[in-house]
Amino acid sequence: MAKFTKQAEELLEYIGGKENISAVSHCVTRMRFVLNDNQKADMEKIEKIDCVKGTFTQAGQFQVIIGNEVSDFYNDFVKVSGVSGVSKDVAKKNSRQNLNWLQRMISHLAEIFTPLIPALVVGGLILGFRNVIGDIKLLEEGTKTLTDVSQFWAGVHHFLWLIGEAIFFFLPVGITWSISKKMGATEILGIILGVTLVSPQLLNAYAVAGGAEAPVWDFGFTQIKMIGYQAQVIPAILAGFTLATLENWLRKFVPEYISMIVIPFFALVPTVLLAHVVLGPIGWTIGSYISNVVYAGLTSAFGWLFAAVFGFTYAPLVITGLHHMTNAIDLQLMSEFGGTNLWPMIALSNIAQGSAVLAIIYLNRDDEEEKQVSIPAAISCYLGVTEPAMFGINLKYIFPFLAAMIGSAIAGLVSVSSGVMANSIGVGGLPGILSIQPQHILMFAVAMLIAIVVPFILTIFFAKNKIAVGKKRI
Template identity: 75%
Template structure:
């Protein structure tokens, strides 16, 4: 009998038994259930199980936080329950049966960017490091950068752009690959499609605006022309093209005999998609992306930018609960492509910090009365300050409610400071405290002030709220 046997039996009982489980999987810290009837799960009793650190429902799944030992717990639970586990992807597919159309659409879009996040984070760190050594005048009385004085670091600066360019300029390749993977179609065709959007023979997307219309190169087909415009760093054209390719391939495969499908299907799926991408989808997607980024940028830089910042800063954390926060990646990347940076992403980093600071306050509040809670709260706070907020929100802040609200308020105030000061990030990257590395050098000082606000305000507000009737009203039962 393993140390999780009894806890697994209790979880099975309180979740409604094996007959209530449609699918079960696990991620890094959580058990993920798709249930026939969510109301059969006794959340209060589940939270009282020794190994359980919290529960929440998201994207059609009932999730139980276990911690780093979740693989062992999962194996024991599968043995006790007799339920066959499935992959996370299959569990997500099953969960979509519990969603409406809008939720399914947004979940699908979010899943496109999830596999790309590691690369985007690496790219953000690289651009941030290049900021430090190549853009900030740290030496000789603030007149020289490190790269200006040291050839070695100048070489590092130049070399690292090889990776940064691969991640951000050639982002459409990653998007079309991710869509092919998600849709279960031929992934190499997705990669090839992405490459046709960023080929070196095309006019670079960054040069289109400064090129006269009659100077843009084109393919001459006699009776008509197709402009040779690239879509480097463009998000929406790649999404549209990726889905058209997947849909075409699936439908062509249905009607083509199996014995010639290897030859016919790739040709009839890829070639028409590339043509459509460069004649219809690319221009339309560019227009849509420019409109979205233009609206966001104008909102953040207008006289009412502070209001937009306050609303976004306040509600970003609830977006994380729904899983819709991944959608902000697309907007950030579009802003980077259109304006050479993003003023949205700095607010996300500040929201991460604010949630962590609320947890730190809870550590202080419960230090004597609930010392065992530090097993969850200390790692959760560290995780927040490094850009991952889910352990803090689901393990601590939402459990008590008032620290979550305190963090939302702190995030809103810090966001207003950031936007009112015109703070721009070169790229998205690691959230939380390391996020300052992605901020454009001239804004680092004022962003530091916003970070300080995101640390101090949630901490103090959490302490104050802990002494109110509001906190007592939502106090979890031990």
């Protein structure tokens, strides 16, 4: 008998049997099911299975947290159930039948940015490291930076911008590629489209907004301004979807024997023209409006309220998947204002969830079985990956989740009220401090301390007084 045969049989029974499974796949730590009827899944029984660390439903998928051995469990489950596994992409497509239009839109947005996250994280770390060596005056009694006194570190600082620029300045190339890949269009055409939005011969849209005169393409009867959309999100999204939609539409009519010639030409050329005449200006206007509204909200007299609400609700947004929208807003803020005051609150929310788990570890310090789940979850959370902590621990008990939300709200309020800004999106959790602009690091450290201490104390207080206790008790 295979290692997980018994547990796989139990999961199959409690999930509603083979006939209730529309599709099944797995990711790094979770089994992902698209069920015909989610109500038939007995979550209470499923969560009592030995190797199961939690369950939740997101983006139309019923997900069961297994941990690092999920691939072995998946293989045993497929053998026991007789259900053929599918790829994650197919599972996502099938799961959309359970979503409303807003959830579908968020799902599409998430799928655009998910492939870009590794690059964004690397870019955030690089910009954070450049902060440390180039902007923080730590030497000669606080008067000079490391780059001021060392040619080596000055060279490193200069060199690393090559990568940072490639990630953030040329971000539209990644977005248009990701959309082409997601929609089954030709990926190289998506890349080329992105390059046409950020070409060095184009004048940056912000320079034009600042009064600079853009060169033009002169067609005799009309002229088109040569404006670039470097670091812009929404123009790239609009252009990417236009290209992929047009290409897929052309494939329905163009004969196969001339498709290689006709489709790329009649998909790419009109899209590039539309991108510079219509889509780019519209997207830039929309993006500027969104970022201005968010920035104004965070820096207004009521910014503290906005921050408290966002800090309190960010963790529930993660459960719904709506948090993926913040990636686009963060990137837009970065391009508009040279930094983002939204990202620091996200890092603080990560820390708060981890601190609530830390309190659970303390409360269950004599429970070896509990620690096997909670300790890795806390470490993961402090490094910016909250799912194991949220779904495996905090949502089971309820009160640590509430304590983390309150701690995140207070920390976010302090962060925004102090004007804390991050240079970029980066690693969440504790390493998030590397993304913070040097002049704000001290206040962010104070906010981090709040995000650590408040959830820890509140979790213990709620446990002792049986407040907001969920289905699992201490």
